[in-house]
Amino acid sequence: MAKMIEVDNLTKSYGSKRGITDVSFQVEEGEIFGFLGPNGAGKSTTIRLLMALLRADAGTARIAGLDSWQQSVEVKRLVGYLPGELSLDPKMTGGQILEYFGHLRGGVDQAYLKRLIERLDLDPSRKSRQYSSGNKRKVGIIQAFMHRPRLLILDEPTSGLDPLLQQEFDHMLEEVRNDGGTVFLSSHILTEVEQTCNRVAIIREGQLVRVGLIEDLKDIKRHDITIIFADAVSSDLFKDLDGVERVEALADGRSLHLSVQGPADAVIKAAAKHSVVSLISREPSLEDIFMHYYESAGQTAREASHVVQ
Known part of the structure; x- marks a missing residue:
């Protein structure tokens, strides 16, 4: 099976603060891969390196065979990305923000976009400054999904969502997998990863400690x-x-x-x-x-x- 993500000895130092050291793993095309670790373990740093939002000190990262830094524009066309901390223009409505992201993508299927909005119960007419953290998260999830990317990279995607919407989100992930898409999902919640992922990598204090099947978490x-x-x-x-x-x-x-x-x-x-x-x-x-x-x-x-x- 083709490799969608290939990370080899990826290292990023923040000086005296912890970064990541010699992180290596691969994600197969068509799987949901969990990236699990406590807060501050290095999950977001790894994701930002994958998205070329940070430059690594050492190592390589490739998405669909493309170098994450040297071919970052091509990589971003393939990816639906949800950052851990999403910044939205407080003066724009949710609908306007999604329209803006849609234009950046060169246009999206409006019927599919409408279904996503309905499934996540988002009111697109309200300004983002009126949104709760959960509603802001909904906007982030929708913009990541709406262009049907080959790869979803989602950093703590269910943070702030109520349990019913978390279940709906799980259904959305299953649909992506059934359509041949790939998901890279970071979380600090063990049960979330158990319910959705095929395989998992566990990071602690900036270093990978385990990579394997979800069944390997039982111990x-x-x-x-x-x-x-x-x-x-x-x-x-x-x-x-x-x-x-x-x-x-x-x-x-x-x-x-x-x-x-x-x-x-x-x-x-x-x-x-x-x-x-x-x-x-x-x-x-x-x-x-x-x-x-x-x-x-x-x-x-x-x-x-x-x-x-």
């Missing part, structure tokens, strides 16, 4: 679960269940807090044997997940090294 998937029972239940009933890493009995004597890696099926079934008042499951932030995962991995490596010595 870092975690949930924090708090269960309140009608009566006291011993934490010993849960500590040896599949996936349970930690169980803490809370001060009220009827509540347990569990840290669970992977599916929570065993925990739910064990809890159901007792009278449950409430059960709350929360996915930790990606930063929390990474800190736990890589600290654990580092501890294991140190212990192995100590045994070898």
